[in-house]
Amino acid sequence: MTGTLISLISVFVGIIGANLTGYFKRKYSFGLTGNTLVGVFGSILLIKTFGRLGFNPWSIMNNGDFNGLRLTINIIVSALGGILGLIAAKKVYFKMNKE
Template identity: 35%
Template sequence: MLWSLIIGLIAGWLAGKISRGNSFGLIGNLVVGVIGAYVGGFLFGLLGLNAYGTIGSIVVSTIGAIVFLWVLSMFVKPKRVV
């Protein structure tokens, strides 16, 4: 359980750096990473791909988190600074 949270935290942080250029804080990164792990596992399963080990889990979770953030950005309008 703890290891999954650590991988989720790393994946959420990486996804934040790749997709938006900043992070979401500790809790935000953890949530994005955990959701990304589920999304990534689902997508990789659809494609028939497997990832093994810690690095594979981080890669799958990060890709899933990036996809999650992309889908989320389609529903959330950016704030306009006046």
């Protein structure tokens, strides 16, 4: 596994997290395209922020040595990024469209 593949997997997990949240909580849904976009950006934002603690893809690989615990934490944080990004975007949407 390379760092780029881990990054792509993390973004994909964020997309899945946002779309599943939008599917089960219709109140927070922007549709498939909107949920996907918010999932990508929410996942990247949280992974970049959390990656400073040593959970970025290149720390997971660590010179060719694979660390499964860091990968698991990276995937969980990525899913949370997609979910929290969707909730935050919908709350901003509600605030801006208040009549």
